[in-house]
Amino acid sequence: MTQLSGWGRYPRVEADIVRARSEADVAAAIEGGALIPRGNGRSYGDSAIGPKVLDMRGLDRMISFEDGVLVAEAGVLLSDIVQTFLPRGWFLPVTPGTRFVTLGGAIAADVHGKNHHLDGSFCDFVDWAEVMGPDGTVTRLAPGDDAFDWLRGGMGLTGIVLRAALRLRPVESGWIVQDSVAAKDLDAAIDGFEARLDAPYAVAWIDGLATGDQLGRSILLFGRHATPDDLSADRRARPFAIPRRRKLSVPVTLPGVALNRVTVGAFNAAYYARGAARAGRQIVDWDRYFYPLDAIGDWTRIYGPKGFLQFQCVLPLETSRDGLRAALTKIAASGQASFLSVLKRMGPQNGRFSFPFEGYTLALDFPVNDRSLALMHALDEITLAHGGRLYLAKDARMPAEVLAKADPRAADFASYRREAGLSAAFASAQSERLGL
Amino acid sequence: MARAIARAFAGAGHPVQLAARDPARLEADKADLETRFGVEVSLHEFDALDTDSHAAFVGGLPDLPDIAVCVVGYMGEQSENIADARAAARVLRSNLEGPASILERLAAAMSARGSGTLVGISSVAGDRGRASNYVYGAAKAGFTAYLSGLRNRLSAENVHVVTVLPGFVRTAMTEGMDLPERLTAEPEEVGAAIVQAVKKRRNIIYVRPIWRLVMAVIRNIPEPIFKKTKL
Numbered sequence: 001m002t003q004l005s006g007w008g009r010y011p012r013v014e015a016d017i018v019r020a021r022s023e024a025d026v027a028a029a030i031e032g033g034a035l036i037p038r039g040n041g042r043s044y045g046d047s048a049i050g051p052k053v054l055d056m057r058g059l060d061r062m063i064s065f066e067d068g069v070l071v072a073e074a075g076v077l078l079s080d081i082v083q084t085f086l087p088r089g090w091f092l093p094v095t096p097g098t099r100f101v102t103l104g105g106a107i108a109a110d111v112h113g114k115n116h117h118l119d120g121s122f123c124d125f126v127d128w129a130e131v132m133g134p135d136g137t138v139t140r141l142a143p144g145d146d147a148f149d150w151l152r153g154g155m156g157l158t159g160i161v162l163r164a165a166l167r168l169r170p171v172e173s174g175w176i177v178q179d180s181v182a183a184k185d186l187d188a189a190i191d192g193f194e195a196r197l198d199a200p201y202a203v204a205w206i207d208g209l210a211t212g213d214q215l216g217r218s219i220l221l222f223g224r225h226a227t228p229d230d231l232s233a234d235r236r237a238r239p240f241a242i243p244r245r246r247k248l249s250v251p252v253t254l255p256g257v258a259l260n261r262v263t264v265g266a267f268n269a270a271y272y273a274r275g276a277a278r279a280g281r282q283i284v285d286w287d288r289y290f291y292p293l294d295a296i297g298d299w300t301r302i303y304g305p306k307g308f309l310q311f312q313c314v315l316p317l318e319t320s321r322d323g324l325r326a327a328l329t330k331i332a333a334s335g336q337a338s339f340l341s342v343l344k345r346m347g348p349q350n351g352r353f354s355f356p357f358e359g360y361t362l363a364l365d366f367p368v369n370d371r372s373l374a375l376m377h378a379l380d381e382i383t384l385a386h387g388g389r390l391y392l393a394k395d396a397r398m399p400a401e402v403l404a405k406a407d408p409r410a411a412d413f414a415s416y417r418r419e420a421g422l423s424a425a426f427a428s429a430q431s432e433r434l435g436l
Numbered sequence: 437m438a439r440a441i442a443r444a445f446a447g448a449g450h451p452v453q454l455a456a457r458d459p460a461r462l463e464a465d466k467a468d469l470e471t472r473f474g475v476e477v478s479l480h481e482f483d484a485l486d487t488d489s490h491a492a493f494v495g496g497l498p499d500l501p502d503i504a505v506c507v508v509g510y511m512g513e514q515s516e517n518i519a520d521a522r523a524a525a526r527v528l529r530s531n532l533e534g535p536a537s538i539l540e541r542l543a544a545a546m547s548a549r550g551s552g553t554l555v556g557i558s559s560v561a562g563d564r565g566r567a568s569n570y571v572y573g574a575a576k577a578g579f580t581a582y583l584s585g586l587r588n589r590l591s592a593e594n595v596h597v598v599t600v601l602p603g604f605v606r607t608a609m610t611e612g613m614d615l616p617e618r619l620t621a622e623p624e625e626v627g628a629a630i631v632q633a634v635k636k637r638r639n640i641i642y643v644r645p646i647w648r649l650v651m652a653v654i655r656n657i658p659e660p661i662f663k664k665t666k667l
C-alpha cells in the first residue's frame with residue numbers, strides 16, 4: 001500500500017500499485033479485480049488513483065514508424081516521441097501544456113492543445129487503439145467504432161489501452177513563430193481570438209486577479225511552426241537544434257501563506273506589463289512555446305503542503321462573455337490567488353464523452369483550502385448557469401450532481417459502462433465519487 | 437532492467453544483440469530500439485543454465501560484441517530455497533554458474549581479439565548474507581568474487597570487467613515489495629550508470645551512491661550484533 005495522488009497532490013488515497021511490463025501482466029491484473037490504469041500521473045485530481053492502480057509506464061516500447069504514423073505502447077511518454085521524432089521532422093499533432101504524459105493518458109483524457117479550434121483533440125489523430133477489456137481480450141478500436149468514441153475521454157474507465165497508432169505532424173523546424181498581443185480586458189481578449197481563428201495555435205494567459213475595467217486582461221499568444229524562411233541562417237542550417245533550457249526548481253515546499261493576493265497580484269501585474277511591452281513577433285523554440293512549466297521542476301510545491309486544485313470549465317460560444325465575466329468577477333472578489341490562468345478558444349465537440357466543445361475554456365489553479373473549495377463551488381454554479389462543463393482530467397472535487405447537470409452524457413456513459421460489464425472491472429476514486 | 441540497459445547503449449549509438457531464452461518475446465524490444473534509435477538489433481536464443489551450449493553460442497554470434505552485459509539473475513523465494521535443495525541449486529546456478537560460464541566463454545573470445553568489456557550485474561545482497569535472502573546472496577557473493585577474479589586475470593589482456601551493484605531497482609524481480617524510495621533506482625538509472633561505467637572503465641559501481649555508504653555500514657556491523665539484526 002502506498003499513498004498516491006494526482007499532480008495536484010490532492011486528494012491522496014491508499015493504493016495498491018501494480019506495474020505492468022507486458023500484456024500478460026495487464027491481463028493478470030484485470031483478473032484480480034477492479035482497477036484503474038495510470039499513466040504518468042499528470043491528471044490533477046483523482047482520475048488515476050483508487051484502491052488498485054495499474055501503472056502502465058513499463059509498457060513503453062515504440063513498435064514502428066511509417067509514413068508519419070507511430071505505433072507505440074500506451075506507456076510511451078509524449079516527451080519521448082518529441083525527442084525521437086522532432087529531429088526527423090515530426091511533431092505531436094496535439095499536445096497538452098506538459099509533455100510528460102503517456103500516450104494512454106492522452107487518449108483516455110482525449111487531451112487538447114493550443115490548436116483545438118482548428119485541429120480538434122488528441123484522438124482525432126489516433127488511427128486505432130488496441131484495448132484490453134474486462135475478460136482480457138484485446139480489441140482494435142478505430143474512429144467510428146462505438147467503443148472508440150467512449151474510450152476517448154473515458155478516463156481509463158472503458159478498458160486498458162495497450163497500443164495505439166498516432167499520426168504525427170510534419171514540421172520544418174523546431175521553432176515557432178509567435179505573435180503576442182496584449183488584450184486590456186475580457187472583451188478585447190475574446191475579440192482577439194475571434195479575429196485570428198486561422199492561427200494554428202492560440203492561447204491566452206489571463207490575469208485572474210485583475211478587477212474593474214481590467215477584468216480579464218490577457219496576453220494572447222498566437223503561433224505557427226516556423227519554415228526555413230523564418231529562420232536566421234545559422235538556425236536554418238540546423239532547424240531542429242534548440243538551445244538547452246536550464247532546469248529551474250522550487251527547492252522547498254512553500255508554506256501555503258506565501259501565495260496571497262498581494263504576491264500573486266504583483267506577479268500577474270508584472271507578467272502582464274512585460275507581455276504588453278514585448279507584444280509582437282518573436283521566434284521561440286518548441287520547448288518554451290509549448291511547455292513553459294516543464295522547465296520548472298516540482299513547481300507544484302509552490303502551492304504548499306496541502307496541494308492544489310485546478311478548475312477548468314468550457315462555456316459555449318453564446319454565453320462565453322457573460323459566463324467568463326461572472327467567473328472572473330467571482331474569482332477576483334474572492335481574492336483567492338491564482339497564478340496566470342489560461343484562456344483558450346475551442347473548436348467543435350468530437351467524441352461522446354470528451355471534454356471540449358465549441359466555446360471558451362478557462363483554467364485556473366488554487367491552493368487547497370476551504371476558501372478555494374467554496375470559490376470553486378461558486379464557479380460550478382456559474383458554469384452550470386451558462387451551459388458549461390468541467391474537465392475530468394483536472395477535477396478532484398466536483399459533486400456528482402454538478403456533473404449530472406452539466407453533462408447529460410455522464411448518465412449515458414455510466415449506463416454504457418454497466419451494460420458492457422465495465423463498471424466492475426475499471427474504477428477510480430473519481431468514478432466512484434461521480435457515480436460513473 | 438535488461439530493457440533499460442539495451443536502451444541506454446542503443447541511445448549512445450551502439451548496435452545491440454539481445455539474447456534470451458525465448459527471443460520471440462523480444463520482438464517488441466527489437467522494434468523499439470530500431471524505431472527510437474535507428475540502430476541495428478539482432479535476437480539470439482540463450483539459456484544461462486545450459487552451460488554446454490555457451491561456447492557454441494559465442495561462436496555463433498554474427499559479431500563478437502565490443503561490450504557484453506550479463507543481466508541474468510533469479511531470486512526465487514527464500515523459504516523455498518531453504519526447504520528445497522533443487523530450488524537453491526537453481527538460484528545458485530542462475531546467478532553464479534550460468535553467468536560465470538557465459539562470461540568465461542566471452543572472455544576467451546575477447547582476449548583472443550585483444551579487446552572488449554564485460555559487465556556483470558551482481559548485487560549488494562552478496563556483500564553480506566542475511567536471513568531473509570542468503571541463498572540468492574550467496575550466489576551473488578560468488579558472482580561478485582568471480583567478476584573480481586576475472587577482472588584480475590584479464591587486466592593484462594586489454595579486456596575490462598565491470599561489476600555492477602544496482603541496489604534496489606524497480607523491476608519485475610522486486611514487484612510488490614515495499615522498497616525505500618531513496619534507495620530504489622529506476623531501471624533507466626541503471627542503464628545510464630552502466631554506459632558511463634563502461635566508458636570510464638570503472639571497476640565496481642553502485643548505481644545510487646548512497647548504497648556505498650549503506651553497505652559500508654552493513655559490512656562493518658560486528659558479527660555478534662549483526663546476527664541478531666533483522667535486515
Ligand SMILES: Cc1cc2nc3c(=O)[nH]c(=O)nc-3n(C[C@H](O)[C@H](O)[C@H](O)COP(=O)(O)OP(=O)(O)OC[C@H]3O[C@@H](n4cnc5c(N)ncnc54)[C@H](O)[C@@H]3O)c2cc1C
Binds near residue numbers: 043
Ligand atoms: C502542467 C500541466 C499542463 C496540462 N495541460 C493540459 C492541456 O493543455 N490540455 C489537456 O487536455 N490536458 C492538460 N493537462 C492534463 C493532462 O494532459 C492529462 O491529465 C493527461 O491525461 C495526463 O496523462 P498521464 O499519462 O499523466 O495520465 P494519468 O494522469 O496517469 O491518467 C489520466 C487518465 O488516463 C487514464 N489512463 C492512463 N493510461 C491509460 C491507459 N493505458 N489506458 C486507459 N486509460 C489510461 C487514467 O485512468 C486516468 O483516467 C495538463 C497537466 C499538467 C500537469
Ligand SMILES: NC(=O)c1ccc[n+]([C@@H]2O[C@H](COP(=O)([O-])OP(=O)(O)OC[C@H]3O[C@@H](n4cnc5c(N)ncnc54)[C@H](OP(=O)(O)O)[C@@H]3O)[C@@H](O)[C@H]2O)c1
Binds near residue numbers: 437456484534608
Ligand atoms: N531488481 C533489483 O532490485 C535488483 C537488485 C540487485 C541486482 N539485481 C539483478 O539485476 C539483474 C536483472 O534483474 P531484474 O531486476 O531486471 O529482474 P528480472 O526481470 O527478473 O530479470 C531477470 C533476467 O534474467 C534473465 N534470466 C533468468 N534466468 C535465465 C536463464 N536461465 N537464461 C537466460 N536468462 C535468464 C531473465 O530473462 P527472461 O526474459 O528470459 O526471463 C531476465 O532478463 C539480475 O541479475 C538481478 O539479480 C536486481
